[in-house]
Amino acid sequence: MKQLFPVSHVMGFVFSLVLSLVALTVVFYDMSYAMGMTILLITAFAQASVQLLMFMHMGESKDKVTLYTNIAYALFVGVFTILGSLLLLVWDI
Amino acid sequence: MKIDNSLPLEYSTEENRLKILGFWIFLGAEIALFSTLFTVYFVLVNGVGNGPSPKDIYELKMVLIQTFLLLTSSFTIGLGIHAMRLGLKKAMMTFFIITLVLGLGFLVFEIEEFITYVHEGATIQTSGFLSSLFTLLGTHGLHVTFGLFWGTAILMQVKKQGFTPETTNKSFIFSLYWHFLDVVWIFIFSFVYLKGLM
Numbered sequence: 001m002k003q004l005f006p007v008s009h010v011m012g013f014v015f016s017l018v019l020s021l022v023a024l025t026v027v028f029y030d031m032s033y034a035m036g037m038t039i040l041l042i043t044a045f046a047q048a049s050v051q052l053l054m055f056m057h058m059g060e061s062k063d064k065v066t067l068y069t070n071i072a073y074a075l076f077v078g079v080f081t082i083l084g085s086l087l088l089l090v091w092d093i
Numbered sequence: 094m095k096i097d098n099s100l101p102l103e104y105s106t107e108e109n110r111l112k113i114l115g116f117w118i119f120l121g122a123e124i125a126l127f128s129t130l131f132t133v134y135f136v137l138v139n140g141v142g143n144g145p146s147p148k149d150i151y152e153l154k155m156v157l158i159q160t161f162l163l164l165t166s167s168f169t170i171g172l173g174i175h176a177m178r179l180g181l182k183k184a185m186m187t188f189f190i191i192t193l194v195l196g197l198g199f200l201v202f203e204i205e206e207f208i209t210y211v212h213e214g215a216t217i218q219t220s221g222f223l224s225s226l227f228t229l230l231g232t233h234g235l236h237v238t239f240g241l242f243w244g245t246a247i248l249m250q251v252k253k254q255g256f257t258p259e260t261t262n263k264s265f266i267f268s269l270y271w272h273f274l275d276v277v278w279i280f281i282f283s284f285v286y287l288k289g290l291m
Contacts, residue, residue: 003179004172004175004176004179004181004184005172006172006175009168009171009172009175012168012171013164013165013168016164016167016168017164020160020164020282023282023283023287024157024287026287026288026291027153027287027290027291033291036288036291037288040283040284040287040288041283043283044279044280044282044283044284047276047279048276048279048280051167051272051273051275051276051279052272052276054171055167055168055170055171055268055272056268056269056272056273057174061104061110061113061114062104062110063110063113063114063117066114067114067117070117070118070121071117071120071121071124073121074120074121074122074124074125075124077124077125077128078124078125078127078128078131079128081125081128081129081132082128082131082132082135085132085135085136086132086135086136089136090135090136090139
């Protein structure tokens with residue numbers, strides 16, 4: 001039974017739950033917009049990393065360099081699309 | 094077909110390795126897809142017109158239930174893949190079934206949430222904010238729905254054929270897909286719901 005629940009996976013799960021709870025504080029405590037967004041950005045990217053690295057076994061493939069490059073490029077495209085659009089259409093700088 | 098026994102079964106052949114790499118490239122495209130949907134949402138979130146604002150309609154309880162279901166399902170499918178690598182067919186299948194049941198539970202709550210919104214007069218046609226919200230959540234929900242069918246089909250193959258380089262490869266790729274949906278949900282949870290309720 002015990003071998004079915006590897007410590008790293010259980011820890012990853014607990015870590016995800018804790019990060020979700022930390023993210024929840026932005027709703028329950030009065031804080032500035034900047035502070036809230038900082039907490040959300042940190043907790044969201046930390047949780048995403050747990051999934052990608054721990055659960056999706058990203059680093060164990062022989063193709064890991066190609067793999068990391070591909071995901072980094074996709075993230076670059078994503079972040080640029082989001083921030084670029086906000087810059088042009090919302091922030092009005 | 095050359096089988097390398099030093100690697101987990103799902104990586105054991107050249108073809109298997111390339112299929113996993115190919116799926117990661119697909120996930121890269123999925124990141125781009127969801128980024129555009131997030132972009133639309135972030136641009137239109139203040140365009141509420143005469144309709145409700147995010148604060149008016151988001152219900153924290155519903156969101157937390159969905160988050161917990163999907164987060165747990167991502168954990169159980171991880172355990173499923175771990176069991177698969179140990180060669181434990183029954184445990185692997187049990188974990189996959191739990192995953193699919195949790196996924197179904199997630200979907201039930203999401204549909205329930207959509208029905209509540211529509212009853213409150215918040216439909217996809219009400220405002221720019223709601224159009225973008227339903228498109229983003231709907232696309233994610235559609236991915237989960239598709240995953241339920243895909244996962245069921247893979248379970249049937251594992252049950253019939255046991256662990257072969259093919260079935261383990263399919264199961265592993267499905268687990269990547271499922272974890273990815275959880276990753277997308279983390280961002281929806283943080284930047285749609287929590288930010289909206291902040």
